[in-house]
Structure formats: C-alpha cells, structure tokens
Amino acid sequence: MKREIIQTSDGSSTIYIKDLDEHYHSKHGAIQEAYHVFLKSGFFPFLKNNKIEELSILEIGFGTGLNAFITFIEAENLEVKVKYDGVEAYPVSMEEVKLLNYVEELKVLDKQSIFLKMHESEWETYQFISENFQLKKRKQFFDEIENINTFNLIYFDAFGARVQPELWEVSIFQKMYNALKANGVLVTYAAKGSVRRAMQEVGFEVERLPGPPGKREMLRAVKKG
Template sequence: MERKIITTADGSKTIHLPELNEHYHSKHGAINEAKHVFIKSGFDYILSKNKLSALDIMEIGFGTGLNAFITFLEAEKINLPIHYVGVEAYPVALSEAKLMNYPEVLAVKEKQQVFDTMHQSLWELPVEITSNFKLFKRKQFFADIQDKSRFDLIYFDAFGARVQPELWTIEIFRKMYEVLRFKGVLVTYAAKGSVRRAMQEVGFVVERLPGPPGKREMLRATKVES
C-alpha cells in the first residue's frame, strides 16, 4: 500500500495512505490534534482529577510516536514518572519515523535523540528513555490485549471507524474498560454516535468535548466502577 509523507496545517508531518484516504494524524495539524485530544483532554485532565505520583499510559496505535513524544515533554515539565505502553500491530518503518519533524516544530531540537530512541528501541523490550520515562512497545493486535486494571489513561488513536470498524466495537471497548484502573480515562479524536454507544454499553461514562482543529467534537470516557 502506498504511503506518503505530508505536511499538515501546523507544519508537522504525518503519513497519508491514499488508497484508504486515511491519515495517521489530522491534516489540520498533527501536533495541534495530539495536544488537544491526548494532552489537554487526557493527560492534563486526569492529573487535575486524581493525585497521582506516577502515570501509567497505554496508547492504542503507537504510529509515528508523536503522542508518546509530546507526553514525554509534558511529563518532564512537572517531573512526573511515566510508564508508557505503545501498542501497534503494524509499526512505522524507522525510515519513515526519521522524516517526522516533531522536535523541530515543537522547538525542542535538543530532544531529537529522545524521539529517535523511541523508534530505535526494540519491540517487546522495556527501555528507559530517561530516569522518569519508561517505554514498552508491544507489536500486538488490539483484540489480543489482556491487561487488567493496569493503566490510568488510554490514548485511543486507532485508524478511524470508516477504515477499520472492527477497532471501534463493544468487544474492543470492553477490553479498554478492563485495562483501566478505577477512575481511569480513555480519550479519542472520534465522536461517532456508534462509538459513544459502544463505550457506554461496557460501562464507561462518556463526555462529548470540543474537538481539535477541523473536528467539531471528540470523546472522553471514564471508568466509574472498580
């Protein structure tokens, strides 16, 4: 399948799959989307609601590593230990990752080595990016996830339901519910009614929030029962 590197509206790069008409990130701004959906509505939100001395995060769709990298930057500001698990069935090639310009656009060129290490590190082995940021990349289909009550926060960044509807089902969100600890939070750029109803069916309390640039709404789901 053809894969193109494109520049999004905020100057940051992403990958476009023309055959599917699907992007790894919003064409309206990859970095803007990541900051709005996953940092503001997820990372910042859960820290404002819970007194946590460390944060366990699972990302569904590790992709280009953008969400992991921005999370590292935000956690570094507040000296918060992060254990980050990135799940990806089809990893981005290292050659493609090297074309992503996130450290430059974020004005943190001195952190280029951190971004590079995230991609150069081996799959299925834990790596200490810094003393406060531990990364574990799992090459795994989302349906095979078996973790129970292990994570505080899920970044649900799979390809859209139009392209991969099997990733947005009751069965998948039941797994996500089981993955989270009590009061754990899942955030996603998606806002379809069918997605919201699937989340509610498994027990999530779901909020519709203003979306990132180019998108009217997004969803945030909270696990309210232990």
Template sequence: MKRNIITTSDGSKTIQIEEWNEQYHSIHGAIQEANHVFMKHGLLYYYEKLDNKLTEIDTEEISILEIGFGTGLNTFLTLIEAEKLKLNINYVGVEAYPVQLEEIQQLNYIELISETHKAVFEKLHETPWEKPHLITSNFKLEKQQKFFKDINSENRFDLIYFDAFGARVQPELWTEDIFKIMYKALKENGVLVTYCAKGSVRRAMQAVGLTVERLPGPPGKREMLRATKTT
C-alpha cells in the same frame, strides 16, 4: 498499500495511506490534534484530577496505554509534558504494523516541538520492541507489536490514548468488543480519550460501562470523546 509523507495544516507532517485516503493524524494539524486530544484532555486532565497534590504526584507513576503507537508523536509529547510536570510515566504503546525508521526520519516533530529532545525522540523509535526501556529517568516505554484485540491487561492503566485509524476504514477497532478490552485494562477512575466523536462509538463505550462525555474537538473536528471507568 502506498504510503506518503504529507504536510498537515499546522506545518507538521504525517503519514498518509493513499488507498484508504486515511492519515495517521489529522490533516488539519497533526501536532495540534495530539496536543488538544491527548495532552489537554488526556494527560493534563488526569493530572488535574489528582487535585494537584504535588507531593503525591512526584512519587506516583502514571500508567498510559496508547492504542496505535504509530509515529510516536503522542509518546514524544507525553514525555516532554511529564518532564515539565515532574511525573513518572509508565507508557505502553501497542501497534500491529510498526512505522519504518525511514518514514520516521522524514517527519518534522523534533524541529517543531523540541530540538533539544532530538536524541530522546530517536531513542523512542530505536529501542527494541516487547521489553520495557527507561528512556529518561522518569519515562519508561514498552512497545508491543500486537493486534488491539489481543491486549489482555487488567486494571493496569490510568489513561488510555485511543488513537486507532478511523471507523470509516477500520470499523472493527471501534466496537463493543474492543472497548470491553479497554474497560478491563483501565484502573478504577481511569480515563480514555479519543479524537473520534461518532455516535456509534459513544454508544459502544457506554454499553461496556464507560461514562462518556463529549468535548470540543481539535481543529477540523466539532467534538471528541472522553470516557471514564466509574463504579
């Protein structure tokens, strides 16, 4: 399938799959979407859930699973936020079809987010797959090349960034079967966030036992979803 590098509304670039008319990020702003969905309503929300007990957070490791490692944008933003908040992060990014380095080099995330983190962004993409690597003193990354249906973690993650391609082009990624896997992977009180707000997706999440809330969406989307594993 033909892949193009396009510029989104906030000036940040993303990859477009021409045949599907689908992008890795929102055409209304790749960085804006990532910050709104995964940082504000994901990482920062989870941080606040810990009641800002700074002495505990300083020594606690937060485990994050990203469904769709893609361009590494969410990973990069998470690393920078973790640095600011003094959080230790254990990050697993799952991707069936890794983006090529030549495509990554055409993106402008370093320029728009933090040029001082250029070497770190490059390291995120250059480290080998299938093994954990210490990217910075407080950020460990493991990239796994597999299909989402093959994830078999149990009670491992505090937070899931569900950033798969949209249900319009890959409906099989937004089913009860997939969300059962996500539920199993989450720890008790763990949180899943996604840009998607389709009613069928919300119902699939609820059917597996997740407690789901609708939230205001990023630019170009009215709503998004956040789900919690409650008992």
C-alpha cells in the same frame, strides 16, 4: 500498503496511506490534534484530578510516536513519572521516522535523540527513555490486548471507523474498560454516536468535548471506581 509523509495545516508532518485515504494524524494539524485530544483532554486533567506517583498510559496506535513524544516532553516539564505502553501492529520504519518534523515544529531540537530513541528502542520490554519515562512498544493487534486494571489513561488513536470499523466495536471497548484501573480515563478524537454507545454499553461514563481544529467534537470516557 504504500505510505507517504505529508505536511498538515499546522506545518507538522503525518503519514498518509493512499489506498485507504487515511492519515495517521489530522490533516488540519498533527501536533495541534495530538495536544488537544490526548494532552489537554486526557493527560493534564488526569494529573490535576489524581495524585499518583506514576502515571500508566496505554496508547492504541503508537504509529509515528508523536503522542508518546509530546507526553514525554510534558511529563519531563512536570517531573512526572510515566510508564507508557504503545501498541502497534504495523511499525513505522526508521526511514519514515527520520522524515517526520516533530522535533523542529515543537522547537525541541535538543530532544531529537529522545524521539529517535523511542523508535529505536527494543520492543516488548520496558525501556528507560529517561529516568522518569519508561516505554514499552507492543507489536500486537488491538483485539489481543488482555491487560486487567493496569492503566490510568488510554490514548485511543486507532484508524477511523470508516476504514477499520472493527476497532470501534463493543468487544474492543470492553478490553479497554478492563485494562483501565478504577477512575481511569480514555480519550479519543472520535465522536460518532455508535462509538459513544459502544463505550457506554461496556460501562463507561462518556462525555462529549470540543474537538481539535477541523473537528466539532471528541469523546472522553471514564471507568468509574
């Protein structure tokens, strides 16, 4: 399927798939959405509420690498160790990566080499992006995930249920629940009632939170210990 780079409302770029009429990030602002959903609602609160030596994160939909990149930036600022797994069945090409303007929009020109390193690093094995940040990119479908009690935090950033409803069903959220450690947290931009109920069915405690620009609500789910 043909993909094109477009600019979102906050000036940052995303990838648009015309055949599906679907964006990798919110057209209302890719960086704004990523920070709001995954950092402000997941990463920062988890670190505030839990004292751990190393934070393990699973991202469902590595895509452009934006979520991993901003997590890297903030982890470095806080001097937090992170082990990050990014699952992606259809990797973005380096040609596309070089057209993304995140380094410029985030005003971190000194991190350009880091952003490229994330995309150029070897798949299926942990790579040190920095001394405190390890990244493993996993080329697999989401229903192939079999981790048990592995992660503190899940960024659930799959394509929307309108396009891929099978990614938002009970069977997938059961895998997410299994993959989390006790008191682990899953955050997602989605807020549909059917998604919330699927999460609850597998044991998550789910709360609605204010959504990013252009979206009224989002969901945060906790695997109670």
